Amino acid sequence: MKKVLAINRYTGIDQRSSIGNPDHPLVNQPNPPTVDELHKVFMSDGVPLAVEASRKAMAEARVEPTQITHMVSTTCTDSANPGYDHFVAKELGFSDRLEKVLLHGIGCSGGLAALRTAANLCLGHKARGKPARILVLALEVSTIMVRSELESINALQETRIGIALFSDCASAVVLSNGIGEEPGKPAIYDLLGWGNRVIPDSEHDLGFDVDPMGWKVVLSPRVPLLAKASLQPTYSDLLSSLEDQLPSSYQKPADFDWAMHPGGATILSGAESAMGLTPEHMRASYDTYINHGNSSSATIFSVLNRLREKDMDALAPGGKVKEYIVGCAFGPGINVEMCMLKRRMNAPTRTTGLDTPPETDDSEGPGPGSSAGSEDGESIEGEKEEKFISEALDNVELD
Numbered sequence: 001m002k003k004v005l006a007i008n009r010y011t012g013i014d015q016r017s018s019i020g021n022p023d024h025p026l027v028n029q030p031n032p033p034t035v036d037e038l039h040k041v042f043m044s045d046g047v048p049l050a051v052e053a054s055r056k057a058m059a060e061a062r063v064e065p066t067q068i069t070h071m072v073s074t075t076c077t078d079s080a081n082p083g084y085d086h087f088v089a090k091e092l093g094f095s096d097r098l099e100k101v102l103l104h105g106i107g108c109s110g111g112l113a114a115l116r117t118a119a120n121l122c123l124g125h126k127a128r129g130k131p132a133r134i135l136v137l138a139l140e141v142s143t144i145m146v147r148s149e150l151e152s153i154n155a156l157q158e159t160r161i162g163i164a165l166f167s168d169c170a171s172a173v174v175l176s177n178g179i180g181e182e183p184g185k186p187a188i189y190d191l192l193g194w195g196n197r198v199i200p201d202s203e204h205d206l207g208f209d210v211d212p213m214g215w216k217v218v219l220s221p222r223v224p225l226l227a228k229a230s231l232q233p234t235y236s237d238l239l240s241s242l243e244d245q246l247p248s249s250y251q252k253p254a255d256f257d258w259a260m261h262p263g264g265a266t267i268l269s270g271a272e273s274a275m276g277l278t279p280e281h282m283r284a285s286y287d288t289y290i291n292h293g294n295s296s297s298a299t300i301f302s303v304l305n306r307l308r309e310k311d312m313d314a315l316a317p318g319g320k321v322k323e324y325i326v327g328c329a330f331g332p333g334i335n336v337e338m339c340m341l342k343r344r345m346n347a348p349t350r351t352t353g354l355d356t357p358p359e360t361d362d363s364e365g366p367g368p369g370s371s372a373g374s375e376d377g378e379s380i381e382g383e384k385e386e387k388f389i390s391e392a393l394d395n396v397e398l399d
Contacts, residue, residue: 001153008164012265016167016293018143019045032148032213042078043087046141049170050088054135057172062185063133065093068174069125070134072118074103074110074297076208077140077215084139107208108261109196109331110297111138112339115175116194122177131180136173138298142166148213162217165264169295171302188308188347189325193242194339197234199226202334223334227263228270230336235275235326238338246340250324257322258282259303259341261329262289271328280317287312300329308347321345 019041020026026033026041050073058065071094073085083102099121106113118134125132149163175191205226207218235253239246250256253275260271262285271277279286284307288299295302304327306312313321325341 001150003159004153004161004163007159007161011161011164012290013165013293014290016143017169017295019049019141019168020143024144026144027147029147032151033144035212035214038144038214039078039080041144042141043080043084046078046139046168046170047084047087047091049168050084050137050139050172051091053139053170053172054088054092054137057135057174060186061133061174061176063174063176066095067133068092068094068098068135069130069132070099070101070118070121071137072101072103072114072121072134073137073139074106074114075139076104076107076110076296077142077145079104079210085137088137105332106297106335107206107331108263108294108296108299109329109333109335109337111136111171111261111300112194112327112329112337113196113331113335114138114297115173115191115339116196116337118175119191119194122175126177126179129179132175132177134175136175136301137170138172138296138301139170140166140296140298141168142296143168145214148211148216151213152216160217162219165294166217167293167295169292169298169302171295171298171305173301173304186347187344189304189344190342192245192324192340192342193238194337195234195238195241196335196337197230197237199230199334199336202226203332206330206334207332218332223330224264224266224270226334227267227330227336228274230330230334231271231274231328234328234336234338238326238340242340246324250322253277253326254281254317255322255324256281257307257316257325257343258285259300259307259325259327260285261294261300261303262286263294263330265289267330278317280315283307283315284312297331300327304341308343 071085071089078084085100085102089098101117103110103114114136118136121134122132146163149160153160205220205222208215209218254277258277258281260268260282262268268282268285284303288302288306323343323345325343327339327341329337
């Protein structure tokens with residue numbers, strides 16, 4: 001427990017978004033909550049977040065609920081039938097003929113997997129000469145599982161660091177195939193291509209296992225190295241599929257901006273090393289990680305939303321904003337999702353379909369919304385404690 005608390009202060013995360021705070025009754029009861037109790041909070045607190053994110057995305061896209069033809073959703077922090085997307089669609093007033101798809105079992109790669117699925121649906125409708133306006137939605141409520149993780153740390157004497165990384169978020173985008181689009185409609189990005197692959201024999205390295213007390217994070221020390229090794233071949237495949245769509249000035253990884261899912265600090269630093277990038281290439285990933293933590297599938301859209309803001313433009317490599325962006329995320333399997341986006345450089349820089357709960361610090365100890373350090377940047381003092389923390393970190397991967 002002491003090791004986990006020490007690691008919590010050195011993840012590089014300043015604060016995490018949560019539906020509650022360290023006083024939330026669900027994480028302070030004598031026994032860990034059941035799956036049923038976790039599900040009730042997911043529905044009561046999570047679904048309204050998803051509804052609000054969806055409304056923001058549709059408002060910015062200037063799309064009415066009656067124009068939405070499909071809905072592709074994902075989550076790894078709840079499992080029920082009907083899925084949460086049913087209740088979001090009902091609250092938004094969507095047609096009862098809406099085509100819905102709910103993706104499960106893909107964890108942190110879920111956002112890009114949902115975007116890929118929506119893109120293929122768009123192409124199917126385009127082939128039939130029909131318009132497609134697809135709401136892509138990700139919702140994760142992770143912090144309420146802190147009590148269960150604490151129980152496992154204590155009972156099993158395991159250093160389980162998922163408790164120090166994950167946060168809550170709902171994010172949404174609207175994807176259109178352009179048919180019947182009014183002139184002058186706003187768009188932020190064009191989705192040019194996508195690809196995915198599975199890293200062989202890695203299903204036991206990254207996961208989110210079902211448990212009577214919710215779900216338990218599976219995170220092996222091999223994950224950062226496996227992720228790092230998969231980046232170059234996945235990137236090469238993506239680039240070869242887009243050779244006629246990219247200018248000659250966009251070929252090397254460093255020619256692009258990168259929207260990398262911030263699974264952890266070593267995932268980002270590993271990408272820098274493998275692809276010859278700088279932190280500025282992934283500035284939105286670092287910013288999201290530091291200020292919100294890892295919100296699993298919803299995080300990638302948080303990163304893309306942040307990337308288009310003016311203060312992020314000021315931090316671009318060499319002061320030059322890239323027109324083309326590589327998006328990437330890793331999930332259980334291990335699945336690697338990657339896509340190529342073209343940024344509309346004249347697009348507005350308003351906030352898009354992203355809605356997170358309030359951020360809270362961890363000055364009161366671990367719990368929903370616990371952060372990696374106090375707001376004033378308080379540091380741990382004393383040689384003995386520093387040595388203890390150093391030894392703990394030497395034996396644990398931060399991803």
